[in-house]
Amino acid sequence: MRALLVEDEALLRQQLAASLREAGYTVDEAPDGEEALYLGREFPYDVAVMDLGLPKMDGIQVIKTLRGEDRHFPILILTARGHWQERVNGLEAGGDDYLVKPFHTEELLARLNALVRRSAGFSSPVVKAGPIALDTSSHRVTVGEAELDLTSFEYKVLEYLMLHPDEVVSKTALTEHIYEQDCDRDSNVIEVFIGRLRKKFDAAGGIKPIETLRGRGYRFVAPA
Structure with missing residues (x-):
């Protein structure tokens, strides 16, 4: 499965990318909203991990734009602790699930796996x-x-x-x-x-x- 990873914190992005690859995902990385939008338009992803607080273009706008252009791959939103309104806005923009920072990588992988399965019509792993x-x-x-x-x-x-x-x-x-x-x-x-x-x-x-x-x-x- 091919995943788009959008995170502006370089160290966290590298760590997540390594974990995703180890879990079998093919991963493309984007450090900002403009790069995320370009990649989301250019390649057929199976799932995306999207931070909302991004430079150049925030994650909410990226999600809204992709959904408006009929890009329907599931999106897992990463949000800062306590920003409940950010989570609501992300889901209303077209996100499918969210995870609050800090989080365990195992939970992120489990949520991504579930999103990919459900988007294909399967409930069981x-x-x-x-x-x-x-x-x-x-x-x-x-x-x-x-x-x-x-x-x-x-x-x-x-x-x-x-x-x-x-x-x-x-x-x-x-x-x-x-x-x-x-x-x-x-x-x-x-x-x-x-x-x-x-x-x-x-x-x-x-x-x-x-x-x-x-x-x-x-x-x-x-x-x-």
């Missing part, structure tokens, strides 16, 4: 499709009783496909969601990840949940 179970908290994937040994990028590809079942997802879309903005992206690598996933599913139970639609992309279909 374990996404099930036939015999396949993907735990978005632990990043474990099982087929029946067998656990699949996946690399981080294989997991990211599978997670995105399983959170968008029966949808046609292009290689470009997958590339945008698993790589950060400064990475050297090669959409052909997606074919490699898909090929590896298919081999592992086949070895685990002879199932084929990932379809190829020539010239269009891939589709995850729950096996019987």
